[in-house]
Amino acid sequence: MDKNTLIGFGLILLILVGFSLLHKPTEQKVQQAVQHESVIDSAPDTAPEQTETVQPEKQASRQSDNASLIDSYGQFAAFLEGENQTYSIENDLMELSLSSKGGRIASVRLKNYVTHDSLPLILFDENNSSFDVTLISTNNRIINTKDLYFTPVQGENPQEFIFRLTIAQDQYLDFVYSLQDGTYLMSMDIRGQGLENLLSPSISNLDLNWAVKMRSQEKGRKFEQRYSMLQYKFMGDDVEKLSESKDDTKSINNRLRWIAFKDQFFAAVLLSKTGLISNELNSRLENDQSPYVKNYALRSAIDFDMRGNREAQLNFYFGPTKYSILRKFDRGVEKTEQLDLDNLVPLGGSIIRWVNVGLIIPMFNFFGSFINNFGIIIILMTICIKLLILPLTFKSYKSSAKMRLLKPQIDEINSRLAGESKAQERSAATMELYKRAGVNPMGGCLPMLMQFPILIAMFWFFPASIELRQESFLWAQDLSTYDAVITWEANIPLISKFFGNHISLFCLLMTITNLVYTKINGDSTGGGTQMPGMKAMMYLMPVMFLFIFNQYSAGLSFYYFVSTLFTIGQTYLFRASIDEQKMLKQLMENKSKPVKKSGFAKRLEEAQRMQREQIKQQAKKRR
Numbered sequence: 222m223d224k225n226t227l228i229g230f231g232l233i234l235l236i237l238v239g240f241s242l243l244h245k246p247t248e249q250k251v252q253q254a255v256q257h258e259s260v261i262d263s264a265p266d267t268a269p270e271q272t273e274t275v276q277p278e279k280q281a282s283r284q285s286d287n288a289s290l291i292d293s294y295g296q297f298a299a300f301l302e303g304e305n306q307t308y309s310i311e312n313d314l315m316e317l318s319l320s321s322k323g324g325r326i327a328s329v330r331l332k333n334y335v336t337h338d339s340l341p342l343i344l345f346d347e348n349n350s351s352f353d354v355t356l357i358s359t360n361n362r363i364i365n366t367k368d369l370y371f372t373p374v375q376g377e378n379p380q381e382f383i384f385r386l387t388i389a390q391d392q393y394l395d396f397v398y399s400l401q402d403g404t405y406l407m408s409m410d411i412r413g414q415g416l417e418n419l420l421s422p423s424i425s426n427l428d429l430n431w432a433v434k435m436r437s438q439e440k441g442r443k444f445e446q447r448y449s450m451l452q453y454k455f456m457g458d459d460v461e462k463l464s465e466s467k468d469d470t471k472s473i474n475n476r477l478r479w480i481a482f483k484d485q486f487f488a489a490v491l492l493s494k495t496g497l498i499s500n501e502l503n504s505r506l507e508n509d510q511s512p513y514v515k516n517y518a519l520r521s522a523i524d525f526d527m528r529g530n531r532e533a534q535l536n537f538y539f540g541p542t543k544y545s546i547l548r549k550f551d552r553g554v555e556k557t558e559q560l561d562l563d564n565l566v567p568l569g570g571s572i573i574r575w576v577n578v579g580l581i582i583p584m585f586n587f588f589g590s591f592i593n594n595f596g597i598i599i600i601l602m603t604i605c606i607k608l609l610i611l612p613l614t615f616k617s618y619k620s621s622a623k624m625r626l627l628k629p630q631i632d633e634i635n636s637r638l639a640g641e642s643k644a645q646e647r648s649a650a651t652m653e654l655y656k657r658a659g660v661n662p663m664g665g666c667l668p669m670l671m672q673f674p675i676l677i678a679m680f681w682f683f684p685a686s687i688e689l690r691q692e693s694f695l696w697a698q699d700l701s702t703y704d705a706v707i708t709w710e711a712n713i714p715l716i717s718k719f720f721g722n723h724i725s726l727f728c729l730l731m732t733i734t735n736l737v738y739t740k741i742n743g744d745s746t747g748g749g750t751q752m753p754g755m756k757a758m759m760y761l762m763p764v765m766f767l768f769i770f771n772q773y774s775a776g777l778s779f780y781y782f783v784s785t786l787f788t789i790g791q792t793y794l795f796r797a798s799i800d801e802q803k804m805l806k807q808l809m810e811n812k813s814k815p816v817k818k819s820g821f822a823k824r825l826e827e828a829q830r831m832q833r834e835q836i837k838q839q840a841k842k843r844r
Contacts, residue, residue: 295358296388296419303370307347310382312402315539318347324371324384324396325352326409329539331487337440337691337699344489344539345433349513354411355428357421371396391415405540411525411533426498427525427533431491434513435484441702442509443721443772444684448485449515451504452565454478456496457557460564463504473500481565482517483542486687486701488565490538497521542566543687544582569681576678589688596694599776603783606679607791610672614788618795619804626805630654645836683777696726700776703728720768727778728770734785735763741792 305322313332320327328346335342353367371384376397384396392415399408411427413420439445450465456476463469476496482489491497503518525533540546542565551559568577584605588598607614631651638647683689689700697704705723712722739759770778 295360295362295364297356297358297364297369297386299388300369300371300386305370308373308382310398310400312400312404314403314405317398317400317407317539319382319384319398320347321371321373321384323353323367323369324386325367326350326398326407326537329489331540334487334541335691336438337702342438342487343436344487345436349434349436351430351432353430355430357424359419359421361421366396388419389415392419405538405546407537407539409535409537411523411535413525413532425524425526426522429491429497429519429521429523431521432516432518433482433489434507435482435515435517437484437512437514438487439485439690439702440699441772442514444702444774445485446506446514448483448567448684450483451481451502451515451517452483453480453500453502454561454564460561463502465504468505470501470503473502474498477521479560479562480519480521481538481562482515482519483565484514486542486690487540488538488542490562490565491519492536492538492560493523494534494536495524497523538562541687542685544568545586567681567685569678572674573678573681576674577682580675581678581682585682585686585688594694595689595692595700595776596697596779599694599780600783603780603787606675607784607787610675611791613671614791615795618792619799622799622804627654645833649833679780680777683780684774686776689774689776694775694779697775697779700779701774703772704775704778721772723771725771725773725775725778727775727782728767728773731770731778731782731785732763732767734782734789735766736760738785738789738792739763741789 303321305320307321307327308319310317310319311332315332316330317326318328319325327350329344331342331344351367353365356364356366358364369386371386374383374385374395376383378399380399380401382398382400384398386394388394393413394416395410395412395414397408397410397412399410435449437445447465450462451469452460452462453473454460454477456478463471476498477493477500478496479490479492480497480500480502481491499520499522501520505516505518507513507516523533523535544563544566547562547565550562554560568574581602584602585598588601589595592598592601631654634647634650634654638650684701686701691698692700694700696706703721703723703725704727706726707724709722711717739762743759766781770781
């Protein structure tokens with residue numbers, strides 16, 4: 222250790238010693254401190270005296286708070302404190318939990334269903350839902366039932382569960398819940414007795430606030446979110462909805478028969494026979510990382526008599542959006558009184574929905590009544606549909622075959638009347654050939670167009686059918702969602718968003734069969750007659766289907782796959798059954814016969830002739 226370090230340590234030591242000597246307490250101060258400690262030890266009752274001096278201040282604060290609560294809540298202030306307890310009621314289909322705080326439905330579990338990962342299917346619980354009734358006191362103060370603690374009471378009906386706020390013997394507010402076996406409906410009656418002196422006399426209805434975050438229950442989140450929506454029905458009128466693809470809000474003054482918070486296959490529906498008024502509806506998307514798909518909120522009002530002469534009656538439907546269940550509510554009911562809850566099943570609009578309701582669903586239910594394998598049911602449905610439209614398909618094929626047989630003569634017309642200046646004349650000559658040979662160039666298109674409603678109906682039917690949910694076939698574990706055989710975790714720009722992080726095998730097979738059919742169909746119709754680029758477009762369409770349907774229902778891709786296989790088989794069957802040489806001979810005979818023209822055809826032909834003459838004269842003038 223060097224000299225400078227020793228000098229430094231010495232100086233520090235001198236400073237510490239000097240500081241302690243300067244601040245050493247005198248003997249008088251030490252004696253005073255000892256006496257003070259002895260006084261404290263010999264006087265144990267001084268603490269209570271100090272507590273007594275503080276207690277009146279706290280008590281005054283509490284009294285002030287109580288006075289404020291009584292001013293705001295009146296006699297309902299007595300129900301602001303309590304312990305939240307839950308009570309369970311159930312039937313054979315669902316189990317509901319009721320909360321004493323707010324007297325509300327806290328959670329709903331559907332017994333016959335589970336989530337995609339085999340967990341109990343909870344439609345909503347206490348943490349992601351809220352329901353309260355707003356009351357207005359005589360001094361115009363707002364009282365929310367969500368802040369009040371209800372007490373369960375025994376009702377006369379054993380199927381009823383009653384939550385009550387008892388102000389006096391003849392003054393109370395009841396929330397009465399009723400649940401019966403064999404139904405997803407639950408009734409809620411709001412009964413008031415002798416409340417006219419407690420609530421504002423100008424109030425003739427109750428404000429309702431209901432909010433639910435709909436859980437993600439399915440594997441395919443993108444498709445689940447697309448089918449999740451807030452729907453509502455006007456009294457005696459149509460069913461409408463908020464946007465399912467973006468956040469949406471709407472205010473509706475008309476009375477609504479019901480309002481539904483819906484995900485892909487399940488719904489929570491609030492119904493009122495007298496109608497919900499002054500409605501404010503809100504639907505908000507949740508992000509992809511959220512355990513919820515949509516966030517719904519409703520603010521509405523319902524008629525109410527606080528004297529007890531008329532109760533406010535509500536009903537809730539908590540269950541699957543299954544067409545056969547929802548349609549039962551309207552059996553034997555007049556059209557103006559029907560609920561139309563079956564509109565919660567998205568089956569397409571106008572004609573497409575009619576095809577699904579009138580043809581596809583009855584056929585599906587018929588096969589499902591005695592077959593448990595839904596893959597076989599889809600195959601049988603495909604066969605029936607193919608047989609149903611077989612005449613149209615055969616007519617379309619014959620028309621295409623005639624066009625192919627006339628191709629050499631059409632090529633001759635094109636070479637003889639080549640050039641843009643002769644386009645009108647070339648078109649007229651081609652139409653003349655078709656007419657004389659007895660060929661309708663639209664004959665192949667019209668039958669195909671008539672098949673489109675069925676194809677589009679199936680497009681809507683399979684993703685909306687809860688019957689396919691968690692039903693397996695071959696490698697597909699769930700026909701209601703995609704059947705991934707290859708998956709990856711990496712987020713690939715554009716690909717992950719639109720295609721997904723997987724490859725669906727049924728979708729891939731559908732794409733391959735469509736490419737094969739495109740090749741066969743091109744050979745059958747004569748690919749050389751197609752416009753430049755059209756052939757490439759025909760092959761591009763099946764590849765686009767791979768991107769479009771990769772995240773769709775495996776049942777839908779399987780149907781299109783099987784349907785295309787049958788179409789390929791029909792094509793070869795038609796080829797074997799048609800003698801093309803005989804058909805060509807008939808076309809030539811038709812061509813040699815005089816064509817009987819109608820008056821309209823003569824006028825049309827004359828107009829075309831005059832138009833050609835005008836074009837020739839204009840061409841001469843330009844020269």
